Amino acid sequence: MGSIDTKASSADYHERALTALKDKSLFISDAFIDGKWKSSDKTFPVYEPSTATVLGKVADCDLADFQNAIKSASEAQPKFFASTTGTSRGALLRKWYELIIQNQDDIATILCLENGKTYAEAKGEVVYAASFIAWFAEEATRAYGVTIPSSTPHTTLYTTREPVGVCGIITPWNFPAAMITRKVGPALAAGCSVVIKPPSETPFTCLALTKLAVEAGIPPAIIQVCPTKNREAATELATNPLVNKISFTGSTGVGKMLAKLAAGTLKKLSLELGGNAPFIVFDDADLDLAVEGAMFCKFRCTGQTCVCANRLYVQKGVAKEFTAKLVKKVAALQMGPGLDTKTTQGPLVNKSAVDKVKEHVADALSKGAKVEFGGSAPDNSGFFFEPTVLSGVTADALVSKDETFGPLAPIFEFETEEEAIKLANDTEFGLAGYFFSRNIGRAMRVAQRLQVGMVGVNTGKISAAEAPFGGVKESGYGKEGSLYGLEDYQIIKSVTIGNQDA
Numbered sequence: 301m302g303s304i305d306t307k308a309s310s311a312d313y314h315e316r317a318l319t320a321l322k323d324k325s326l327f328i329s330d331a332f333i334d335g336k337w338k339s340s341d342k343t344f345p346v347y348e349p350s351t352a353t354v355l356g357k358v359a360d361c362d363l364a365d366f367q368n369a370i371k372s373a374s375e376a377q378p379k380f381f382a383s384t385t386g387t388s389r390g391a392l393l394r395k396w397y398e399l400i401i402q403n404q405d406d407i408a409t410i411l412c413l414e415n416g417k418t419y420a421e422a423k424g425e426v427v428y429a430a431s432f433i434a435w436f437a438e439e440a441t442r443a444y445g446v447t448i449p450s451s452t453p454h455t456t457l458y459t460t461r462e463p464v465g466v467c468g469i470i471t472p473w474n475f476p477a478a479m480i481t482r483k484v485g486p487a488l489a490a491g492c493s494v495v496i497k498p499p500s501e502t503p504f505t506c507l508a509l510t511k512l513a514v515e516a517g518i519p520p521a522i523i524q525v526c527p528t529k530n531r532e533a534a535t536e537l538a539t540n541p542l543v544n545k546i547s548f549t550g551s552t553g554v555g556k557m558l559a560k561l562a563a564g565t566l567k568k569l570s571l572e573l574g575g576n577a578p579f580i581v582f583d584d585a586d587l588d589l590a591v592e593g594a595m596f597c598k599f600r601c602t603g604q605t606c607v608c609a610n611r612l613y614v615q616k617g618v619a620k621e622f623t624a625k626l627v628k629k630v631a632a633l634q635m636g637p638g639l640d641t642k643t644t645q646g647p648l649v650n651k652s653a654v655d656k657v658k659e660h661v662a663d664a665l666s667k668g669a670k671v672e673f674g675g676s677a678p679d680n681s682g683f684f685f686e687p688t689v690l691s692g693v694t695a696d697a698l699v700s701k702d703e704t705f706g707p708l709a710p711i712f713e714f715e716t717e718e719e720a721i722k723l724a725n726d727t728e729f730g731l732a733g734y735f736f737s738r739n740i741g742r743a744m745r746v747a748q749r750l751q752v753g754m755v756g757v758n759t760g761k762i763s764a765a766e767a768p769f770g771g772v773k774e775s776g777y778g779k780e781g782s783l784y785g786l787e788d789y790q791i792i793k794s795v796t797i798g799n800q801d802a
Contacts, residue, residue, distance in 0.1 A: 328507040334372040335520030349416035349647040350637035350682040361526040366536040369524035373493040374542040376521035381491035386441040393437035396516035400430040412638040416647040429477035435765035440489035454801040463491035465544030468537030476505035490789040503527040570778030575731035578724035579609035583617040585736035597760030603707040607732035657706035731771035
């Protein structure tokens with residue numbers, strides 16, 4: 301493991317990076333309400349994780365701001381849908397996509413600074429985020445209705461799809477660009493308006509994307525952005541009767557709270573919540589491929605993804621060899637600030653995230669686990685924790701039930717396929733699951749029996765614009781991306797035309 305670059309301790313690290321932006325106007329500290337950039341005397345700080353210093357201060361919206369944004373979005377949405385077609389909305393999205401790609405370096409720098417992930421990952425996320433805009437630019441023209449044979453003579457029955465209306469968008473900090481576009485893309489394609497509450501840890505990426513959306517020609521009042529640290533203000537999205545839908549990605553606890561609040565006005569909901577992904581390596585797996593998959597879906601974004609491999613189950617016959625191969629790869633990771641080209645593992649988002657990894661490591665060790673690599677937080681000013689591999693982890697460890705959201709790979713051993721499936725499904729969550737096997741029969745069996753919304757077989761890469769994203773059980777409901785993604789922002793209206801012989 302390489303040491304953390306000393307530049308990470310420099311207070312002017314982010315200042316130098318922001319000065320180097322090609323388009324400095326993309327770094328925005330204002331809210332965007334009723335088609336106008338709105339500053340505020342009340343602000344909150346956003347921290348750069350590798351130095352734990354303030355990156356910038358952002359407008360802190362209050363209840364009145366949210367109410368104004370919702371009212372503006374509600375007035376603009378019917379006009380937007382009435383004055384556009386699927387084709388014209390697709391053209392607007394295509395222009396937005398092109399502007400994101402043209403400005404990907406600057407957006408990646410902003411994202412890297414506020415989130416902490418490496419620049420390579422940040423740039424990859426920007427391209428990934430843009431892919432959702434491109435996808436839904438095409439899907440905008442595919443809001444198909446159907447004609448249904450009527451049981452009544454001289455009657456025609458058909459359906460149309462219409463926008464659900466105003467959508468409250470609440471996104472997490474771990475993918476500041478992709479979580480915005482995966483929700484806003486289909487909403488605009490369907491003809492909805494959106495009021496976005498970006499994550500307080502990473503609001504700058506959303507604001508930059510919003511500026512580009514307006515430049516692309518999307519009517520300003522169709523996108524409203526209200527950064528806030530005020531929870532009471534943010535709950536207005538879930539209770540205001542002018543909001544027709546909530547799309548939320550975040551913790552299961554907050555998702556349940558939003559569902560209760562939204563029930564008061566029976567809003568449509570899409571919830572992508574917590575995960576506890578199993579990663580199973582059978583003794584007939586290609587171990588090098590399995591290690592490659594583990595590195596991607598465990599240590600990407602420093603382990604801070606909802607589909608992150610949280611529990612690594614390895615069959616006893618190959619556990620020692622797999623662990624050795626994994627440790628060799630992990631040892632080659634280089635911690636440091638995301639913009640340093642040598643960095644392959646960035647910081648966590650804040651101190652609480654570091655403390656949680658510490659807690660999970662200490663708990664596992666107290667119950668008999670062994671540190672194979674890493675295991676501690678370096679002594680520096682940033683929010684770092686060493687990429688860590690533990691062996692001999694037991695089922696009663698905290699990490700078995702609780703999502704770490706950090707660079708901790710706990711290895712559990714199992715003996716039989718039946719045991720592996722039972723262990724994998726022993727959780728209230730059901731977002732993603734992974735397994736590696738060369739046996740086609742086993743691949744079909746295990747994929748069917750894992751109680752998750754998404755399965756990766758011999759791969760750690762399961763997210764793409766064309767792939768349905770969503771979970772089961774307490775990981776939520778609704779699908780994002782794919783041919784199903786547009787449906788979550790639409791209602792189906794039936795039209796019956798009777799007495800056609802009159």
